[in-house]
Amino acid sequence: EDQVTQSPEALRLQEGESSSLNCSYTVSGLRGLFWYRQDPGKGPEFLFTLYSAGEEKEKERLKATLTKKESFLHITAPKPEDSATYLCAALMDSNYQLIWGAGTKLIIKP
Amino acid sequence: EAGVAQSPRYKIIEKRQSVAFWCNPISGHATLYWYQQILGQGPKLLIQFQNNGVVDDSQLPKDRFSAERLKGVDSTLKIQPAKLEDSAVYLCASSARLAGGYEETQYFGPGTRLLVL
DSSP, X not given: OOEEEEEOSEEEEETTOOEEEEEEEEOSSEEEEEEEEEOTTSOOEEEEXXXXXXXXXXXXXXXXXXXXXXXXXXXXXXXXXXXXXXXXXXXXXXXXXXXXXXOEEEEEEO | OOOOEEEOSEEEEOTTOOEEEEEEOOTTOOEEEEEXXXXXXXXXXXXXXXXXXXXXXXXXXXXXXXXXXXXXXXXXEEESSOOGGGOEEEEEEEXXXXXTSOOOOOEEOOOXXXXXX
16 A cells, blocks of 8 residues: 655754654655645645655755655754644655655744 | 635534635646645545546545536535534645646645534
8 A cells, every 4th residue: 555654743852953854655656755844724835856766955954865765854953933744745656646644743942 | 926725714614514615726737636634644635637627536525525627727625515524624736737747746725724513
């Protein structure tokens, strides 16, 4: 069965404390791996797409990486405004649909 | 560039009542998606349109849910009659279709929060 699993479910960090979020996937054919950020009361906001193992993308304090089994979202020296739920999703090459993880709720304390 | 618009933002109804949600995608985006997101979970695809045709509605509970996309632009999702378990956020997303394939990135609206009492 195609599935995407994110860990941890929640992560509390102090401002400036770097860490990583994990997204492991088991899909029959991966076209791409997406990361989104979702703030309370809002829709998901696109962050990154990764297409091949070894690929990395960066945006401000965030860096996403991809292997053949998982993706990591590294957050360096986070600030309180980075607090949000981070969702990953695998794009199936068979039907161009996204298989979503349940998200990691990130809380950055000042 | 204007984003995906949805209305209403919030809706509270009694079970067995009907409700409708509206979505206006990003201008020029051919593909439109409706998702259901239950608290603490990722979005679940309900239906996908390509222009005004249905691409996939395999997870749409067709006994109570219906959706249409007339003229290939705006879309409406309806629930009739609503059940308690329909309480969720309903998200609309759109993506462009490039020559020879799809633009895979989906852009989301703010969602409609539905509470069924």
